[in-house]
Amino acid sequence: MTPPCRVAVIGAGAAGLTAVKALLDAGAEVVAYEKGDRPGGLWARDNASGLSPAYASLHLNTSKGRTQFADFPMPGEWPDYPSADHIAGYLADYAEKFGLTPHLRFHHTVTSVEREEDGGWKVTASAHGRETGDAERYDAVVVANGHNWDPRLPDPAYPGEFTGEQMHAHDYRDAEIFRDERVLVVGMGNSAMDITVDASYVSRGPVLLSARHGVHIVPKYLFGRPSDATGGALAALPWRLRQGLAETMLRVAVGTPQSYGLPAPQGGLFQNHPTISDTILHRLTHGEVVPRPGIERFDGDRVVFTDGTSDAVDVIVWATGYRVSIPFLSERWLGGDPEELPLYKRVFHLDDPSLVFVGLMQSTGAALPVVEAQSKLAAAYLSGSYALPDPPERLRSVARALRYSTARWGRDRRPQMRIDFDDYVADIPKEIKTGRDRLLRGETRPFAPTRGKETPA
Structure with missing residues (x-):
């Protein structure tokens, strides 16, 4: 045998x-x-x-x-x-x-x-x-x-020297680490949004959310059902048709990321991974989270962004993937x-x-x-x-x-x-x-x- x-x-x-x-x-x-x-x-x-x-x-x-x-x-x-x-x-x-x-x-x-x-x-x-x-x-x-x-950090690193603290999202456990700190989160994925929302309840001033490119933000519920169940109901359709229908439903339900001050998504829905969050839009509309464009360089405790603006920051969280x-x-x-x-x-x-x-x-x-x-x-x-x-x-x-x-x-x-x-x-x-x-x-x-x-x- x-x-x-x-x-x-x-x-x-x-x-x-x-x-x-x-x-x-x-x-x-x-x-x-x-x-x-x-x-x-x-x-x-x-x-x-x-x-x-x-x-x-x-x-x-x-x-x-x-x-x-x-x-x-x-x-x-x-x-x-x-x-x-x-x-x-x-x-x-x-x-x-x-x-x-x-x-x-x-x-x-x-x-x-x-x-x-x-x-x-x-x-x-x-x-x-x-x-x-x-x-x-x-x-x-x-x-x-x-x-x-295995955390991925920006490579090459941004010019200049940052004198505050830096951490990757991988090392985040709870929001207490951000209490009374000025916080910048870099990234637009699910972890970035969760950490941004958590920090916004304890930080000193609004949390800054920086990204060079946008993503579609999908709430966890659409029309009273889990949003992925709604998407699953369209699974038999060709993906381009699914995309068009889902984007229309999303615009009707919550609007576009640009209407919240975020960058436009890079690619259509189902082409790049959407971010699933109900709470980030709430914190943005209340001013507890403030969008920023991509980083240009560092200058001590200040972060200079690609639009020429700058902010003093105590902690940067790199939610930049793996x-x-x-x-x-x-x-x-x-x-x-x-x-x-x-x-x-x-x-x-x-x-x-x-x-x-x-x-x-x-x-x-x-x-x-x-x-x-x-x-x-x-x-x-x-x-x-x-x-x-x-x-x-x-x-x-x-x-x-x-x-x-x-x-x-x-x-x-x-x-x-x-x-x-x-x-x-x-x-x-x-x-x-x-x-x-x-x-x-x-x-x-x-x-x-x-x-x-x-x-x-």
Whole structure:
């Protein structure tokens, strides 16, 4: 009998947990490495990993109905937009419900993943911050380490010297740090808006909100329903038509960002990620938040903006996003910037599909249903019940997806990683069925464990 496929999963956040569940369901032997002390990844506030950016006021910006796992619905009594602590508990309950915890190695940080010459993968990890010297061998590796933990700061830095304090949004926990301070927040994403609103209740004077480019700001409710449920109702339409209808509804409901003094959005709705916030517009209209254009330079405690105005500032919060970092993979597998890594269906490495990725994508909607679908696709392949198309077709598929993404989102918006939430979660079950049909027709070979064996061509 062929022994079960042995798989290493790196990370125990939402992506890693769904991967472990799907692989166990498919009969695989699974070990998951987690740097922190509990499941939940970046949602687990004060996780021992030190990677979580979760702050006290953080809530979902997608509704629970559009965020929950298909296999594990969220409790009906929860609010439409649960808190980060709710989601951390939800992920811990998911791990408990499906018996995942015995397969999780906490306080383990993967330091390298290498392909063995005779087949399989060698995974080396440190435990509790110490190198053990031990490495284990696996038939496949699932990379599920997330990509909202390595802060991105302006590069190059702005000219001049700023004499106040600077911090990245990743390090923000609660508003008390801003009490009686003059605060500038740089960025227009969801974290930027949350932090700006929080700070505006305790700061000295209004909080300044600086951005070079605008985004669409969508309230959490439109016409009495969660706004993403309204958008989901339009999912069957072509995205350009969806865009036009949704932008019209948004203008009717709340107006344009420019009417609140913010810069015009760069691209249409569904082209760049909208910011989901009810409260930022309220604080803007009350004068507790004041818009500013992009930064030109620093001059001591003053920040000079591109329109020539300047303000004295005590604290700058850089809500400028995150880099994608996969430190345990070499250049051989990443080929440069991980944001540009081509993957078949955003899951399988083109050179070796036993190297699998779950969560390395940028979705127009919630992440949890996407990683659940990706995990089921990965498990179908690694259990031998689904066959990939041949390598030339994989290349063509990736090229088609990149052309579509570039046309829709632009070359500077991580086009390789972009997916349309509704299209993607509908496509993956179809892809699994197509792969099973390929297998039945004998068009391509199924995956087979290669640990300690000659690597198949």
